Amino acid sequence: MNSKLRGKTALVTGSSRGVGRATARGLAREGALVAVHYGGDEQAAQETVDLIEKDGGRAFAVGAELGTPGAVDQLFHRLEAGLREHTDDTVLDILVNNAAATFAGDAPEEVSTEQLDKIFEVNAKAPFLILQRALGLIPERGRIINISSAVTRIAMPPQVVYAMSKGALDQLTLHFARHLAPRGITVNSVLPGATDNGSVAFQMPEIREPMSQLSAFKRLGEPADVADVVVFLATDQARWVTGSSLDATGGSLLG
Template structure:
């Protein structure tokens, strides 16, 4: 996004150092960015997020216009059998993965101009069965419904709403350093490898451009052809 000229608001929940490093990397590359802190899924989360966002936008641009919203934050589960899912785990995933994006988008619509972009990040798990990730998959399926209905609702304003569904992507988690796990995960993709963050980011950036102005209400598969058969 920054390479394409966007001022990027880097949201973080707990890892301030990582957010600051991201901002510094963007600035080192000639881009513009600022961090925004807000823990999602707790009281006052949306207000806190937008206080920081609007302050940062005003500082850097003199106004609070938000052209592009990417709903990317999510909680994942470690893998729990359906019989063992607790109400606490269910509520936590639902609060961050489904409720937060809905109300973030609702609030952002006050700032997004006509012709803006909303991009929701789902998961390839919404189209395959993985019982140990049932709650996570449910929350992401709901996000795809948010895309569908908002695309229709916001079309008169020329705001496109789309979903990107990544597959197995190396996000820096320690599990990706285990050779046998990497090999097993690699077999899911048609390319027989694990996806890189940049490959998903490129798909997201495309949907934010004017080139994607005629695309709305759809889910872009960014799984590297996972489980094609």
């Protein structure tokens, strides 16, 4: 265990697998108590908690299906109860908005209103409401990190809805960075590229190989590649970085 975040608390949404799990583990390794959020897979979230505890860290799981009525209230009710249990307080030093609804990639003209609403409910509206609610718990010099996407920087018509929702998250970063600067709170975005999140698709050569070629290093990103950038932003070493969108694509946007 390291100590850059000793005594700090963190919430990582969508941390039952992939980048979220790696981020939760990374923050815990630096000493933070981590609230591991999940939407529907409680077992996977508990696996994240178990991995953290096996590493010598501290964590607890909190469930709430983002994008459904009352989800943010439910999340914070459970989060505050968990924080009180472990720290006798409800201070939240670090918020990582990672949870997201993915998009299959239909032609833009075939996107339904229902699909549009679902993606924006989870990827844009929920992070705003979570950040808004968290402001009462985050102290001075707190950290907020939003997980955006490289698709906000390139044209991929089948992913237009997902890209629009993540573009909204970047605007959340920009405006709240200015708004919260007087409190010493930093707000930043991290932009992952093609990252092997453990899904079946990335085990298929016809998908894995072309996606690997997008990076300047000619490989898929690993969750830890992105998580390490998030952990850096959560530490005091990143105190002079705010309102930024950090490229964590392995050079996929170099052209």
